[in-house]
Amino acid sequence: MKKILFKVVSAFILLALLVSMSSVQASDKDEKQQSKTIVLAHNQPTEHPVHKSLTIFKKKLEKESKGQLKVKIYPNGQLGSEREAIEMTQTNAIQMTKVSAGALESFSPSYSLFNMPYLFESQENYRHVMREPKVQDAFFNSTKDNGFLGVTFYDAGVRNIYTKDKEIKNSDDLDGLKTRVQPGKTSVALIKSLGGTPTPMDYGEVYTALQSGVIDAAENNETSLTTNNHGEVAKNYHYTEHAIVPDILIMNKETYDELSTQQQKWLKDAAAYSTEKHEKLWDEEVKQAKKKAKNEMGVKFHQVDKSSFKDASKDLRQSFAEDPKTKSDYELIEKEEKKYEQSKADH
Known part of the structure; x- marks a missing residue:
């Protein structure tokens, strides 16, 4: 009787162990099935604030999701140009990329709309408005029919005009200056409205074009002077502050929709966290770039009569405000900026 009882008890113990092992294996299998690797590409070097911020996003997402969501980053344009990265995100060949809003x-x-001159009164206002959920929804969801959506934004600086030789004091001084702009009709319209002669070309061609005299000027943030050595050939930097064009982190819509509600929250929270950290990284990068350009490259920094540039571009601003394609987004930004200005006045 004792032997039979012993065998029965042993059988139950063995069965319990097998069930336990089976549950662990099933759990491991489920976890592996749930684990998803997101391929993220961008065109900046690893020392750039954007790459550092995307690394923050990666670490935060992997930590919060406990490994359910993993991110593989390919910097330096390893997987192709900005346009190619967008197209690969559309087709789900990669899942995410960081691109300029202009693209x-x-x-x-x-x-x-981000190429509208003086859309924002200041960088502070821009940052506040772009954090507003209503604003993010309006822009980030506007590309869903194209197979991707926005997840967060990153600072790409305030755009100013720098010249090879000539010092600029007002919009009249831009007359006849061949100024490089990003390829795109609104970028061309922007510089034309400010008084310059727009010359569309890829960013990688700017240094040689300035050096050879193909162009007289370009427009970008201060880091262009140092990271791409434009300060070696352009010696005058002018604070026109005519545009603030953010970078946008986009994601394939199908991949996003496949995530659970919790996974989507982890992803959005990690993205917002990386944007918050990016602001400090960006501000420090600009500070160091300005210091290097001034002390080591001999670049002179100038304040200008901004009111003359605003007056020169008022017709273009009005066209953005009235265009049915951009009117509602313009009114939303204007409303949120006024609310922010009022809140500052109240305090």
Whole structure:
């Protein structure tokens, strides 16, 4: 009887162990099935604030999701140009990429609004307005029909005009200056409205074009002087502050929709966290770039009569405000900026 009882008890113990092992294996299998690797590409070097911020996003997402969501980053344009990265995100060949908002205007007219001169009164206002959920929803969801959506934004600086030789004091001084702009009709219209002669060309061609005299000027943030050595050939930097064009982190819509509600929250929270950290990284990068350009490259920094540039571009601003394709987004930004200005006045 004792032997039979012993065998029965042993059988139950063995069965319990087998069930336990089976549950662990099933759990491991489920975890592996749930684990998803997101391929993220961008065109900046690893020392750039954008790459550092995307690394913050990666680490935060992997930590919060406990490994359910993993991110593989390919910097330096390893997987192709900005346009190619957008197209690969559309087809789900990769899942995410960081691009300039200017590169998205051919997919959604909403993004062309960032080329409106003096859309924001200041960088502070821009940062506040872009954090507003209503604003993010309006822009980030505007490309869903194209197979991707926005997840967060990153600072790409305030755009100013720098010249090879001539010092600029007002918009009249831009007359006849061949000024490089990003390829795209709104970028061309922007510089034309400010008084310059727009010359569209890829960013990688700017240094040689300035050096050879193909162009007289370009427009970008201060880091262009140092990271791409434009300060070696352009010796005058002018604070026109005519545009603030953000970078946008986009994601394939199908991949996003496949995530659970919790996974989507982890992803959005990690993205917002990386944007918050990016602001400090960006501000420090600009500070160091300005210091290096001034002390080591001999670049002179100038304040200008901004009111003359605003007056010169008022017709273009009005056209953005009235265009049915951009009117509602313009009114939303204007409303949120006024609310922010009022809140500052109240305090």
